[in-house]
Amino acid sequence: DVKVTQSSRYLVKRTGEKVFLECVQDMDHENMFWYRQDPGLGLRLIYFSYDVKMKEKGDIPEGYSVSREKKERFSLILESASTNQTSMYLCASSHDRLGGSYNEQFFGPGTRLTVL
Amino acid sequence: AQTVTQSQPEMSVQEAETVTLSCTYDTSESNYYLFWYKQPPSRQMILVIRQEAYKQQNATENRFSVNFQKAAKSFSLKISDSQLGDTAMYFCAFTERGGYQKVTFGIGTKLQVIP
Numbered sequence: 001d002v003k004v005t006q007s008s009r010y011l012v013k014r015t016g017e018k019v020f021l022e023c024v025q026d027m028d029h030e031n032m033f034w035y036r037q038d039p040g041l042g043l044r045l046i047y048f049s050y051d052v053k054m055k056e057k058g059d060i061p062e063g064y065s066v067s068r069e070k071k072e073r074f075s076l077i078l079e080s081a082s083t084n085q086t087s088m089y090l091c092a093s094s095h096d097r098l099g100g101s102y103n104e105q106f107f108g109p110g111t112r113l114t115v116l
Numbered sequence: 117a118q119t120v121t122q123s124q125p126e127m128s129v130q131e132a133e134t135v136t137l138s139c140t141y142d143t144s145e146s147n148y149y150l151f152w153y154k155q156p157p158s159r160q161m162i163l164v165i166r167q168e169a170y171k172q173q174n175a176t177e178n179r180f181s182v183n184f185q186k187a188a189k190s191f192s193l194k195i196s197d198s199q200l201g202d203t204a205m206y207f208c209a210f211t212e213r214g215g216y217q218k219v220t221f222g223i224g225t226k227l228q229v230i231p
Contacts (some may be wrong), residue, residue, distance in 0.1 A: 004160075031217055033219075035221075040125075040223055041223060042120075042122075042207060042221045042222050042223035042224050043207065043221040044221075045218060045219070045220075048218065058218070090161065092161075094217050102149045102166065102168075102211065102213070102217065103217065104163050104166075105163070105217065105219060107160050107161040107162070108160065109159070109160050110160075
């Protein structure tokens with residue numbers, strides 16, 4: 001079975017802390033994504049990676065960075081957490097496109113982060 | 117930039133009835149994919165159905181079907197014979213056919229199936 005796992009389901013941090021959210025996929029997918037989900041705003045792309053050590057900014061990268069040292073692992077880093085980063089964070093992965101075809105994104109269960 | 121609009125924040129339907137969720141989108145691309153994703157309460161997001169823009173025929177997956185109107189940039193989801201397990205957030209989404217698989221999502225419609 002396809003599997004995307006995230007390191008924590010719930011996380012509580014304090015303002016100014018450095019926060020690491022980890023995502024691991026076991027499907028040998030090339031692409032990995034970090035989204036933020038907020039009520040009334042849907043899912044917004046923070047960063048994505050199409051290969052090891054490669055990354056691209058999404059729509060809302062400010063205040064975040066990412067790391068992809070291994071193909072199966074994609075980390076989201078909040079350098080100095082702020083209260084406006086309280087949210088649900090979703091990781092996803094997919095195979096690379098071939099000839100313009102689409103490959104389904106598989107999602108992790110999400111991490112609900114609260115920054116106090 | 118592409119945008120996806122879902123104008124129904126919440127909907128409800130009686131079990132065994134049919135419900136239609138609306139979605140419109142805006143793009144200047146001619147080749148793209150459209151999707152409906154389902155996120156059950158406290159569970160992972162899964163793909164329900166997808167439509168390729170160059171295909172005229174509307175996609176169907178069991179009780180789920182879409183009404184794709186390319187000229188109107190409309191992509192609605194019909195759920196027939198609604199079941200309690202259909203209770204979820206439903207997200208309409210879009211991606212271009214070329215390039216990386218960056219997906220743009222709508223804000224979601226919360227569907228409640230009532231017994």
